[in-house]
Amino acid sequence: MEEKPARQARTQPTIYDVALACGVAPSTVSRAFSRPGRVNAETAERIRTVAAELGYRTNPLARALPTGKTDLLALVIADATNPFFFEIIRGAEEAASEGGYTMLVVDAQESVEAERQALNRTLPLVEGLVLATSRMSDSAIRVAAKQRPTVVLNRVVTDLPSVVTDNPRGMRRAVEHLAELGHTTLTYVAGPEASWVDGMRWRSMREAAFELDIKVRRLGPFAPTLAGGLAAAEKLRQQPSSAAIAYNDLVAIGMMRGLARMGARLPEDVSVVGFDNIFGSDFCTPPLTTVAAPLRRLGSFAVRALLDQMATRAPVLVRPALLPAQLVVRGSTTRKVRRSSAWVSASRATAGRTDPSGTA
Amino acid sequence: MEEKPARQARTQPTIYDVALACGVAPSTVSRAFSRPGRVNAETAERIRTVAAELGYRTNPLARALPTGKTDLLALVIADATNPFFFEIIRGAEEAASEGGYTMLVVDAQESVEAERQALNRTLPLVEGLVLATSRMSDSAIRVAAKQRPTVVLNRVVTDLPSVVTDNPRGMRRAVEHLAELGHTTLTYVAGPEASWVDGMRWRSMREAAFELDIKVRRLGPFAPTLAGGLAAAEKLRQQPSSAAIAYNDLVAIGMMRGLARMGARLPEDVSVVGFDNIFGSDFCTPPLTTVAAPLRRLGSFAVRALLDQMATRAPVLVRPALLPAQLVVRGSTTRKVRRSSAWVSASRATAGRTDPSGTA
DNA sequence: TTGAAAGCGCTAACAG
DNA sequence: CTGTTAGCGCTTTCAA
Numbered sequence A, B: 001m002e003e004k005p006a007r008q009a010r011t012q013p014t015i016y017d018v019a020l021a022c023g024v025a026p027s028t029v030s031r032a033f034s035r036p037g038r039v040n041a042e043t044a045e046r047i048r049t050v051a052a053e054l055g056y057r058t059n060p061l062a063r064a065l066p067t068g069k070t071d072l073l074a075l076v077i078a079d080a081t082n083p084f085f086f087e088i089i090r091g092a093e094e095a096a097s098e099g100g101y102t103m104l105v106v107d108a109q110e111s112v113e114a115e116r117q118a119l120n121r122t123l124p125l126v127e128g129l130v131l132a133t134s135r136m137s138d139s140a141i142r143v144a145a146k147q148r149p150t151v152v153l154n155r156v157v158t159d160l161p162s163v164v165t166d167n168p169r170g171m172r173r174a175v176e177h178l179a180e181l182g183h184t185t186l187t188y189v190a191g192p193e194a195s196w197v198d199g200m201r202w203r204s205m206r207e208a209a210f211e212l213d214i215k216v217r218r219l220g221p222f223a224p225t226l227a228g229g230l231a232a233a234e235k236l237r238q239q240p241s242s243a244a245i246a247y248n249d250l251v252a253i254g255m256m257r258g259l260a261r262m263g264a265r266l267p268e269d270v271s272v273v274g275f276d277n278i279f280g281s282d283f284c285t286p287p288l289t290t291v292a293a294p295l296r297r298l299g300s301f302a303v304r305a306l307l308d309q310m311a312t313r314a315p316v317l318v319r320p321a322l323l324p325a326q327l328v329v330r331g332s333t334t335r336k337v338r339r340s341s342a343w344v345s346a347s348r349a350t351a352g353r354t355d356p357s358g359t360a
Numbered sequence C: 001t002t003g004a005a006a007g008c009g010c011t012a013a014c015a016g
Numbered sequence D: 001c002t003g004t005t006a007g008c009g010c011t012t013t014c015a016a
Helices: A013-023 A026-034 A041-054 A060-067 A084-099 A111-127 A138-147 A167-180 A196-212 A226-238 A248-259 A295-312 A348-351 B015-022 B026-034 B043-054 B059-065 B084-098 B110-126 B139-145 B167-180 B196-212 B224-237 B247-261 B294-313 B344-350
Strands: A072-077 A101-105 A128-132 A150-153 A162-165 A185-189 A216-221 A243-246 A273-276 A287-290 A321-323 A327-329 B072-077 B102-107 B128-130 B148-154 B161-167 B185-189 B215-221 B244-248 B271-278 B291-292 B322-323 B327-329
Touching: A013 A026, A013 A041, A026 A041, A026 A243, A041 A138, A060 B059, A060 B110, A072 A084, A072 A111, A072 A295, A084 A128, A084 A295, A084 B102, A084 B110, A101 A111, A101 B084, A101 B102, A101 B110, A111 A138, A111 B059, A111 B084, A111 B128, A128 A138, A128 A295, A128 B059, A138 A150, A150 A295, A162 A295, A167 A196, A167 A243, A167 A273, A167 A287, A167 A327, A185 A196, A185 A226, A185 A248, A196 A216, A216 A226, A226 A243, A226 A248, A226 B084, A243 A248, A248 A273, A295 A321, B015 B043, B026 B043, B072 B084, B072 B110, B072 B294, B084 B102, B084 B128, B084 B294, B102 B110, B110 B139, B128 B139, B128 B294, B161 B167, B161 B294, B161 B344, B167 B196, B167 B244, B167 B271, B167 B291, B167 B327, B185 B196, B185 B224, B185 B247, B196 B215, B215 B224, B224 B244, B224 B247, B244 B247, B247 B271, B294 B322
Parallel strands: A072 A101, A072 A128, A128 A150, A150 A162, A162 A321, A185 A216, A185 A243, A243 A273, A273 A287, B072 B102, B072 B128, B128 B148, B148 B161, B161 B322, B185 B215, B185 B244, B244 B271, B271 B291
Antiparallel strands: A287 A327, B291 B327
């Protein structure tokens, strides 16, 4: 007959074990680890060796209870399968472990409910928060920020420290690029309506276009996914355009696939610009011209700002940090060709709104 | 002059506050939440409403200290920027939250040292472990498994529950596919030497090829990245082949890019098969024929196995679980064309080992 | 510099 | 069914 196992088969050695083996008080052992200065150098040394021999490891749970120090940070992302976040995660993780923290990646799974739950579960465990989630409302963010030091990534929430890509300048460069190639009307392929970034990009595009005397048009909203891009292609066929700027690379790539399927030649029929420079944007067909966000730096910068804020116990980022974007020109954009596109749907072609021979 | 803030500005209400407000003992409040059956239905109800009013939230840290229940699981992955893991993470997360657990994604950053550190930090916090890390040695895995219930993902460690893709069958299908297209010599483009999966795939390929009377050759090892694939293209130019099976999609895609750059026409000059069906394999050029791993199921299956194991306090997976792979045929494979390739390097072409006009 | 003691918030025996 | 009482392992006053 099997012995009924004890509650804990064999528990780790504790501070008491070490103290016993050293002939000192438990509190001294504790000090030897947390405040080595305030204990006799020799004793401290002895304690450390004994602890090592016994295989003592300080229990983070027990430490966290009285102190609140869990050495844990949370990075909440909108969707773990979106490649946009990959490099951000990596950057955040690097900065966190440099600071002696462990990063808890929380996936909101593009669902407000899942997000709320996951956040509730992790909030009490972590010392600080980086929020990179587009769906969350400003007020929900503020509620979270009241509980823990928080940095917002990729969107601006008034009075909260935030880190964003310099979308206006990036967009400006994209519009200039397309203008130089001879395009006179640009289509914006919009992302989710609620998205802060989407609003920002669309506004920036209108401003840039206005200054450069370019016409703009908006299609959407679409989901920020390959599927969303596919849907956008369908819409674009109805209302063709020689050049389009997409909400992000995912939409751009999806759209290019959709266009190619319906017989469009790329980039001759439509020049496409994306945003973010995610994994894959360099090997899709044609390789995507895109406004590259400094993904990894975005992540590490946010975490460092958070760590600073936690150290000084006060927000250090009084205004949004703008990280520069960069236009990466690849194969998906080209000089405008004046020729009615064969791929345009019949319905649209006969609608006669634009005259192929017109000079506009 | 600023008031020196109290240690905790305003701490959350505790069980004691609720108990006081209800006129019951703290232990009763505790019971009302953990064992609702063992408390008077009315009192339980009253306690819950009062708790809600006070905004009481049970402190997971304090709960975890005496019980060990943190409701946390860890998924250790080799590299958070590798798209291979994206869907695995998602699947694991789903299964975890279904089971009431939160998934801690630990990124080993392709570094043994970072991995060890991160694991040490998280191990004491979590109740169970899913290890999806190729670099870790079997013995290191066993050490970890001794501390916490563990499931190994994508490799087999004797006597440890593990979940893997059915590589032999997947490989078999790939080789058959290429054989049917008329290829008689296949090149395996290897991944990292230490990788369990690499060994498995290469062995499976040799076996399948033997049965089908096909010749095989091995190139590598290469890093399991796009860069690794680029390097592989260079090697392949030296020793051309009409068809290649790559360690994984990343290598396959990188290699195709390299080949295309050096003037090869794809898939006519080289048919390429990848492994895993990662994000991007459908929109690269040409779209990649690949042995699709059931990524999401892999993740969720592993977590469910782990949860079972934790519940029964004994391994439930006596032998490795094999999840079926599926050959996805896309554009990167085609019938063999008998024609000396223009892209082959001069050095190789003059080496005269194979005669272009020969029938072999 | 060190020891003793109180307590972080919760759970789980054990009585009643 | 409910109250009382010890802790979980560590930190942190407060004395010595």
